[in-house]
Amino acid sequence: MTSLFSKFDGTASALGALVQAGGRNPFAVVIEKPISSTVGVIEGRETLLFGTNNYLGLSQSERAIKAAQDAVGKYGVGTTGSRIANGTQSLHRQLEQRIAAYFGRRDAMVFSTGYQANLGMISTLVGKDDYLILDADSHASIYDGSRLSPAQVIRFRHNDAEDLHKRLKRLDGTPGAKLIVVEGIYSMTGNVAPIAEMAAVKRETGAYLLVDEAHSFGVMGEKGLGVAEEAGVEADVDFVVGTFSKSLGTVGGYCVSDHPELEMVRLNCRPYMFTASLPPEVIAATMAALEDMQEHPELRTHLMANAAHLHAGFHRIGLNASRQVSPVIAVTLESLEQAIPMWNRLLDLGVYVNLSLPPATPDHRPLLRCSVMATHTPAQIDQAIEIFRQAGLEAGAIAEPAAL
Template sequence: MTSLFSKFEGLAGALGSVVAAGGRNPFAVVIEKPVSSTVGIIEGRETLLFGTNNYLGLSQSERAIKAAQAAAETCGVGTTGSRIANGTQSLHRHLERKIADFFKRRDAMVFSTGYQANLGMISALAGKDDYLILDADSHASIYDGSRLSAAQVIRFRHNSPDDLYKRLKRLDAPNSAKLIVVEGIYSMTGNVAPMAEFAAVKRETGAYLMVDEAHSFGVLGEHGRGAAEAEGVEADVDFVVGTFSKSLGTVGGYCVSDHPELELVRLNCRPYMFTASLPPEVIAATGAALEDMIAQPELRRQLMDNAAHLHAGFTKLGLNASKRVSPVIAVTLETVEQAIPMWNRLLELGVYVNLSLPPATPDSRPLLRCSVMATHTAAQIDQALAIFGQAAVECGVPLQPEAA
């Protein structure tokens, strides 16, 4: 009899090789206790956290913690139902209003996760007679949403407005709606979308445009509304999707839009209709973290200063870092045989980052994916850079320092 698990044999072998090469499973790291937003206890040691997506450090927001405690005491710890049944409390509607107002949009929907926001919106909006045009480097949630929809899917080259335009112009489908889906900041590499050019293609071709601002919300733009705000094209974006689990430090997702039909989407969006809603304490904490973000624009400025500091340090060391300065900085290595020992050595020396291996990486080379926070101190960044330099030398990673 064929085993249900036989399909995982290749994965088991690959994981076994990774563990054997480094002595630990890099995908099962446990943060035993957060000491602060930037330091956690891992394997009994204080470890600098440079792989958490906690961009503004708001997972430890005092205002959010107090709001969560108060909500749990007054509303309980769960809703026990979906948003279209008994799962909508006044807190949910209040948060949706706050998010819509922040983005200066007509309405907002709140989902239980950012993954479900993409899954739900894409599958609900794109029908069997429609086209989804996706950036080739799109997040898994975007691809999964496209599979749940019945739409025809077309991929264009990563961050290429020219390729997007060509593929749209080739379509001979005047009676089909076309939805372009891009991301503000791409989570693996830190690449930033050329939003002004994408918006121009959208206008010329009559398509709709959705932007996933998961990693750019709270990061880019004068007010932190993301890549579209940063390039002054918010009016061209039909749907903004994102998550609370990055800059706001909680969990959940959202979609904002000026289209009045968003209210009808609620009744046609399976990941929204058939999932329990976020518990009151999470909703309250998210609203409080949003207030923190709005009240402290200096966090955003400090975040970008820290990103520039870390990026410059990698360049000075001679590591192959992302071309664009953003809170996500990927250090690309040439071989898996280099990447696994170096990731392990970084952890042993007190720095946690994310290990990304082919085929999950954009160009089939392994990455050490780093994310910086507004709350990292200059001393912590310098310490992390010194450890990167030590680990690279010990693991035989060739360095090409910039010329003096």
């Protein structure tokens, strides 16, 4: 009889090879204790955290921790229901109002995760007679949302507004709505979308535009609203989707929009309708972290300065790092034979980053994906660069010793 699990044989074999080559499962690292936003205990050792997406360091916000504690005492630990049943409390409405107001939008929907925000909005907005036009390097949540939708899916080359325009022009005269979906900062590589060019295509073709600002919310723009604010094209964005699990350090997702029909989306969006709502302590902590972000714009300044520091350091020591400066900095390696020993050696020496492997990487080469925080000190960044230099030399990712 065929095993139900035989389909996973390839994954099991690949994971076994990874563990055998490096002595660790890179996808099962345990942060045993957070010491601060930038340092945690891994394998009993204090380790610099450069792989957490905690861009503003707000997972350790004293205000957010106090708000969560107070909410538990007042509301309990959970809602036990979905938003359309018993799962809407006053805190949920408050958060939606605050997020909408912060973006200067008419309304907001809050989801239990950022993944569900993309899954829900994309699968609900486009129907069988519509077209969904995706950047080829879109996040898994976007692709999964497209699979739940009956719409026809068209992909365009990554960050290529000209290719987007060409594919939309081919649809001239065809019935059905067209929804363009792009990300602000792409989570794997740190590439920033040319959103002004995308918005121009949207205006010319009459399409709708959804921007996933998960990795750019709190990072870019004067108020931290993302790439659309940075480029001055917020009015061209119909739907902004994002998450609380990056810059705000909690968990959950949202969509903001000026379209009054967003209220009808609530009643048709299955990932919203059939999932338990966020617990009150998470909602309270998220609102407190949002206040922190609003009151401390200098966090974004520190974050981008730190990103530039690490980016320049990687290039200086001879690593193949991301072209653009953003809080996501990917170091591309040529082979698994380089990537696995280097990732393991980094952890041995006290730096945790994310190991990303083909086929999940854009060009089918392995990546060491780093995320920078506003709360990293210059000394911590210099220490990480030196550890990368040592590990890179040992793994053959750096051809010659480079002076710091």
